[in-house]
Amino acid sequence: MAKKRLAILTSGGDAPGMNAAIRAVVRTGLDWGAEVYAIYEGYQGLIDGGSQIRKMTWDSVGGILHRGGTVIGTARCEAFRTHEGRRQAAHNLLKHQIDSLVVIGGDGSLTGANLFRQEWPMLLRELVERGEIDQKTADRHAFLAVVGLVGSIDNDMHGTDMTIGADTALHRITEAIDALSSTAASHQRTFVVKVMGRHCGYLALMACLATGAEWVLIPECPPEMDNWQEKMVADLKAGRKAGRRESIVVIAEGARDRHGNPIGSTEVVKALEEGLGEEVRATVLGHVQRGGMPSAFDRNLGTLMGYAAVEAVFDATPETEPQLICLRGNRIKRAPLMECVERTRAVADAINAQDYERAMELRGGSFTQAFRTLRTLNRSLPHAPTAGQTRLRLAVMNCGAPAPGMNTAVRAAVRIGLDKGHTMLGVTNGFQGLIDGEIRELDWMSVNGWASVGGAELGTSRITPTGRHLYSIARTIEKHEIQGLLLIGGWTAYKGAYEMYHHRDDYPAFNIPMICLPASINNNLPGSELSVGADTALNNIAWAVDRIKQSAIAQERCFVVEVMGRRCGYLALMSGLATGAERVYLHEEGVTLRDLQEDLNQIVAGFKHGKRLGLIIRNENANPVYTSDFMAALFEEEGGALFDVRQTILGHLQQGGDPSPFDRIQATRLAARCVEFLIENALAHVPASAFIGLGAGGIQILSIEEFPKMIDETHQRPKNQWWLDLRPIAGILSQLGPRSRPPEKN
DSSP: OOOOEEEEOSSSOOTHHHHHHHHHHHHHHTTTOOOHHHETTTTHHHHHHHEEEOOOOOGGGTTTTTTTTTTTTOOOOSSGGGHHHHHHHHHHHHHOOOEEEEEEEEEHHHHHHHHHHHHHHHHHHHHHHHHHHOOHHHHHTOOOEEEEBBBBBTTTOOOOOBBBHHHHHHHHHHHHHOOOOHHHHHHHOEEEEEEEESSSOOHHHHHHHHHSSSEEOSSSSOOOTTTTHHHHHHHHHHHHHHHHOOOOEEEEEBBBBSSSOOHHHHHHHHHHHHHHHHHHEEEEEEETTOOOOHHHHHHHHHHHHHHHHHHHHHHOOOTTEEEEEETTTTEEEEEHHHHHHHHHHHHHHHHTTOHHHHHHHHHHHHHHHHHHHHHHOOOOSSSOOOOOOOOOOOEEEEEEEOOOHHHHHHHHHHHHHHHHEEEEEEEEEEEEHHHTEEEEEEEGEEEEEEEESOOOOOOOOOOOEEEEHHHHHHHHHHHHHOOEEEEEHHHHHHHHHHHHHHHHTOOOGGGOOOEEEEEEETOOOOOOOOOOOHHHHHHHHHHHHHHHHHHHHHHTEEEEEEOOOOTTTHHHHHHHHTTSSEOOOOOOOOOOOOHHHHHHHHHHHHHHHOOOOOEEEEETOOOOOSSSHHHHHHEEEEETTSSSEEEEOOOGGTTTTOOHHHHHHHHHHHHHHHHHHHHHHEEEEEEEEEEEETTTEEEEEEEGGGHHHETTTTEEEESOGGGGGHHHHHHHTTTSOOSOOOOOOO
């Protein structure tokens, strides 16, 4: 039986993370026994044929994981829009016996792929009639399998939570706005920042949410009033009066007013200069949003989608319609390609028809909720309490080790609580502060500027309350009349909340609603597949390892890199996936001498065949005997003259730095829901206590009673860890080459 042959191409605008997808498609295809071809320069290369269609080897995609753009090129192609052009493309594929196509691009590129598939039988007939192929070839390749991956920084495709490249673009934008904010505050100046997004305001909206910018203009929801310029000026003036030193307005390139008239950065600058009576600066970020190294998220997203694309190719039948590989929650799914494309275009149609309510509806509930939350957080001052409303006293605190995003969560919780008319209290230094009564009232400006700041401005501590502490905590709660408590942190927060809940009968003061928000770089908390801070830590690791690899390749060196995580291997596995590590050691799997011998043999074989660097990532508690020192010494001794070995312990670098956009947005979303939970339960006869998190279906809230049932107490991690299902993918892609036979499929 002939081998399956598949090809991959990238089309339209480039997006960071495309190379990760290319690498995954090539190596997974080869590992599964297929021959894989890359089509250079997109659809143009498909029409030109010849050297533009190249057979790929395992090493063809080595060293590209961290590179931006697309190594196989992309181009706009008018010829492919014609029937003649598509016939030539079909002929060029059949010259290589290719009848499966993976396309990475936007809605236009994917629509072209679908049309190509629909016409395929007709194109074959025409090629037979023209004598360019024989009937036997046509029969052998009677249908074209098409699988699509969305590479677009705009995050504008229906059916997938994220598109390849969007997270990296958001990194570029937030970094720019963070930098502008500091200079703007120094001079009490206003900046207008224009970002990409012709028909989608995702980048503008989320950048505003992540950075604390004051105003945003997006295509889906224009300003409600005709005199929006006056409203914008009034809001910025009120912000200055309240104590803000800087003003940032973010505008999507497709922004418009209620009547469909485009709003440009020049118009916004002019309105602000006239209204504020000061010079206003504009920054158009342009294509810098597309460039540079992809974030850890985009590397892993591209990798997992590429692997899933090959699965879909092998599953395809003549009856299977083209599939789009999507991300929903943290799961890779498939969806009918054209259904997703059509619903995506429906948003643009709604915007053009000035049906903005419909456009927001099509974007989905999380997009709409983010916009509403942003409106609250960006107010100059909170709404005044409603006459006669019950004003609650809600406290917020950090617990355990610091995690990037803690400050973002505190800011969101405080401002949303204040805007709903309640009193917000800040507890200093975690449970120690609650024991000592270190509590202060927070106002609107107390948390100004916290959205983008790493660390924990309220302070934190690792103390978990025990029997002797509970009395003091109960006294503090009674003294300050606390009626609801938000605990932001890791294992310490969850254990402390459970202890207080468990002792409600002994201490009536604990009969208040409490909720834990997961914030831990270790990502080892039950009820949430992603903790606030873990994404930032992954990016810190990827940043460091990229530089380590650059030093290693120059000197034929192998590095053993130790990362945090305690007894949870999330950081080790996901950073290994993002950096292309040859081996990852996890506490969940343990380490044996046989493992080390096999891995050593593989690394030695690699260097003998011309490999110039090796990378091993080890969870800090993978094994108490086979330490990083031991591994480095073993590999150094056995490597001989082939390579030398160094070890690097990244340490607290992983906890530091400003939170990533993902962590800022997640912290804000979770904090908003936590405050709602506290308000809903504060006046209940038996208030609920809970922990919140991101599950496979979105945000979920679970009773604190479930905590002991969901954890592995000995190792301080959840019993079920979703990310362990990705272990085989990391193993396949890190091999020296494909296995001798394709895997058996269930």
